[in-house]
Amino acid sequence: MGDSEDTAGTTLAEKIDALFRVVRRADREQYSHEEVARACREATGDSFSATYLWQLRTGRRDNPTKRHLEALAQFFQVPVAYFFDDAEGAQVAAELQLLGALRDAGVRSVALRAVNLSPEGMGTISDMIDLIARREAEKNSPD
Known part of the structure; x- marks a missing residue:
């Protein structure tokens, strides 16, 4: 967002x-x-x-x-x-x-699928989201 x-x-x-x-x-x-x-x-x-x-x-x-x-x-x-x-x-x-x-349907879909994950699994997903968000921010930021 x-x-x-x-x-x-x-x-x-x-x-x-x-x-x-x-x-x-x-x-x-x-x-x-x-x-x-x-x-x-x-x-x-x-x-x-x-x-x-x-x-x-x-x-x-x-x-x-x-x-x-x-x-x-x-x-x-x-x-x-x-x-x-x-x-x-x-x-x-x-x-x-x-x-x-x-x-947002995509966000809702990810959230619903993540409901049954272990705390470790949720941590991994969260780390992946953070990494992707940082990469996209770097790619989209003007140099």
């Missing part, structure tokens, strides 16, 4: 954007701003427009109410601490990054 898929956002906008990019509908498409805003309106009874959500996601606004963040957390099924607590946010971001990687 490249930097564009990094989910360890530090700003509120980056954290919200990561949720949209990684947590997907059953058809694997991203949720629309309207779908999420509607669910948040229903959860809170407060006004919550698609435009407001887009503004939060892009950093044009950064002052949501606690109820709005709770509704977003509920919709995306993450703890509300994801938005407030740096340690909790980092843990959730790591889990989101894994979820994003597992959407």
Whole structure:
């Protein structure tokens, strides 16, 4: 995964954007701003427009109410601490990054086949992945 898929956002906008990019509908498409805003309106009874959500996601606004963040957390099924607590946010971001990687069929296939390997076998696979990643990085880096 490249930097564009990094989910360890530090700003509120980056954290919200990561949720949209990684947590997907059953058809694997991203949720629309309207779908999420509607669910948040229903959860809170407060006004919550698609435009407001887009503004939060892009950093044009950064002052949501606690109820709005709770509704977003509920919709995306993450703890509300994801938005407030740096340690909790980092843990959730790591889990989101894994979820994003597992959407890739090749990564999912390797992960599923590795489930029954011994710790030694997993270590060997991990070493091989590291070696290949280093070689590809060297090959692709400008001299």
